[in-house]
Amino acid sequence: MIYESYYWKNELYRNYRIIVKFISSKNRKEKNFVNIEKAIMISAYIIRKLDEAAKIPPYILNKEINIKKYTANKKIIDLMNWHRIEENYKLEDEFEYKDKWRFFINQIIHSFTFILIFDDNNRFSGIMINSDKTKNENLFYICISEIIKLILEISEGDLTSAKYCRKYIPENWRNIYNDMKLIDGKYDYEPDFNLDEIMKNIKKGKFYKRNIFK
Numbered sequence: 001m002i003y004e005s006y007y008w009k010n011e012l013y014r015n016y017r018i019i020v021k022f023i024s025s026k027n028r029k030e031k032n033f034v035n036i037e038k039a040i041m042i043s044a045y046i047i048r049k050l051d052e053a054a055k056i057p058p059y060i061l062n063k064e065i066n067i068k069k070y071t072a073n074k075k076i077i078d079l080m081n082w083h084r085i086e087e088n089y090k091l092e093d094e095f096e097y098k099d100k101w102r103f104f105i106n107q108i109i110h111s112f113t114f115i116l117i118f119d120d121n122n123r124f125s126g127i128m129i130n131s132d133k134t135k136n137e138n139l140f141y142i143c144i145s146e147i148i149k150l151i152l153e154i155s156e157g158d159l160t161s162a163k164y165c166r167k168y169i170p171e172n173w174r175n176i177y178n179d180m181k182l183i184d185g186k187y188d189y190e191p192d193f194n195l196d197e198i199m200k201n202i203k204k205g206k207f208y209k210r211n212i213f214k
Helices: 006-023 030-052 101-109 144-155 195-203
Strands: 064-073 095-100 111-119 124-131 138-143 157-163 168-171 172-179 179-187
Touching: 006 030, 006 124, 030 095, 030 101, 030 111, 030 144, 064 101, 095 101, 101 111, 101 124, 101 138, 124 144, 138 144, 144 195
Parallel strands: none
Antiparallel strands: 064 095, 064 138, 111 124, 124 138, 157 179, 168 172
16 A cells, blocks of 8 residues: 555656657667666556555546557567567557557556557557567557556646445345445645647657756
8 A cells, every 4th residue: 555645646746757758869779768668657656556556536537538549450468579569460550549648558568568559650659569468469659648648647647536436235134335445536736737738849849848847
């Protein structure tokens, strides 16, 4: 259980900085690729732990996002060929897909396929992923801007109010209560924090820098 979320959210912010610096960087050394993998995977883990510890309101990970999905070619996909996505999946058939962030966070944490994708201008644009459970069915593409947006939405806010519930379940001769759950909460930000504006600026190469006193 996480006691103080401040330090965990600081780690999220540091990972955000690593990611945005890599977007327009032309440094393609192996170490930089590893740092990006770590930043995204560790951020996903931190986000899930914050959620499990009731440090963020559930609506954040219950949001649905639009991504791209590719179906598998029904070939054996294993440790020897996971990176051959053009052979393993029908990349020519692209589908719009929607699911909750909870699902995609787990795909990142349990990723089997994890490939960085670059656009026509050689800018880091997103990741292709699936997990050990979904690898034989689908490959997913998540735009890096969606990941950045989620990281900042969590790292720059504070849970200022919360509503908890313990569900009562009558069972024969005894009464049972489930674990206490966070069912709603208010997440507040600094007055000058505008996530939509920040994301527009990132696309222009102007990266958000948090208040030094946060």
